[in-house]
């Protein structure tokens with residue numbers, strides 16, 4: 001595998017950066033293509049990421065044929081009059097998000113057999129809310145030899161209250177409800193922009209989904225669904241990561257076509273830290289101050305501060321003046337990057353889900369390992385400002401969610417290379 005080497009301490013990022021389509025949008029969009037029984041779903045602005053390749057393989061295995069034109073960043077998903085019922089272990093275990101194929105399979109076939117998705121390093125990730133919702137729609141759920149089996153002669157619309165606005169459960173239940181008999185109402189639904197993007201595609205495919213982006217989503221079941229064309233929404237987490245990069249390096253970076261509305265909580269916190277934002281015709285300009293101020297942040301479901309920006313934000317807090325606080329309320333084990341950052345001189349006290357971070361302008365580069373996707377970006381960001389050389393390993397995490405991250409940073413002036421890891425590390 002590769003490693004990234006960053007030489008930090010002096011870089012002031014400058015220039016423009018283009019943002020890809022969102023990983024967290026395109027994965028459920030690919031699952032949605034399984035609902036079409038005729039025609040082609042054409043997705044554009046598709047990010048080239050390892051997670052996308054994995055989801056392509058799963059959806060293709062299930063029966064919707066996928067062709068990915070990487071140069072055009074376009075996927076054509078050709079519908080099949082029949083799809084398979086089993087999502088096997090070798091496809092599902094590799095990626096948590098693959099559980100969202102369960103709703104479409106169940107909706108189309110009246111039964112679904114899906115391998116239990118893997119847990120992951122950021123915390124335990126149960127699927128009880130997904131399953132309880134399917135049950136309320138009339139499905140019987142059993143677990144057998146590592147597989148979840150759901151059966152319903154015909155899914156029926158239901159009034160479902162989610163105990164927590166889970167992104168995946170909201171998506172899975174919307175997907176199942178599109179072809180159910182009658183009306184499904186989801187209360188306390190997730191409101192992330194990626195949910196809105198999913199509803200937009202589904203409606204183009206002939207579904208009837210209203211209220212996405214609010215906490216009450218109403219889905220009227222339809223008989224069948226067909227092909228459609230859709231451009232994947234911009235990745236607000238990639239955009240946010242570059243905002244933090246500019247903020248940390250006294251940078252001046254234009255995030256092309258940034259959708260500020262999708263990043264309100266981040267922009268609000270960075271502004272509090274002294275970062276300047278200007279909306280320009282072609283994007284959002286982010287100018288970092290000479291010294292960031294400390295801040296307190298708590299992660300929450302959208303429209304609160306996103307947990308997927310937590311690690312990157314702690315990198316900014318690590319160099320801010322004074323003591324900052326980070327409270328992680330969404331995942332119970334998402335501070336592992338802080339242990340790696342200690343190798344660079346970070347002073348942090350962690351008590352359960354709260355980290356007290358002492359800002360330090362004397363961090364030193366070190367050899368570190370990515371512990372999860374966003375941790376990998378956060379460690380690279382800290383490498384930009386730490387003195388000397390930082391080597392970041394385990395880049396398979398980075399490749400799940402960032403396309404050409406080091407090249408984009410290099411184009412903004414960073415001293416960064418990606419090379420083969422002679423030590424043969426993963």
Ligand SMILES: CC(=O)N[C@H]1[C@@H](OP(=O)(O)OP(=O)(O)OC[C@H]2O[C@@H](n3ccc(=O)[nH]c3=O)[C@H](O)[C@@H]2O)O[C@H](CO)[C@@H](O)[C@@H]1O
Pocket residue numbers: 023024025027096097123124125126127128129130131164165166167168169301307308330331332
């Ligand atoms: C592919 C994708 O879009 N991934 C995102 C999605 O993950 P994902 O959809 O897995 O996240 P959820 O919103 O479902 O999970 C949030 C919290 O709810 C809990 N929970 C979830 C489902 C359930 O049935 N029971 C339960 O207890 C989880 O353990 C977690 O503590 O939203 C997360 C929260 O914004 C993001 O960090 C992920 O990047």
Ligand SMILES: C=C(OP(=O)(O)O)C(=O)O
Pocket residue numbers: 024096097120122308373374401
């Ligand atoms: C946690 C993330 O993704 P996933 O849910 O796919 O693991 C993420 O995108 O930061």
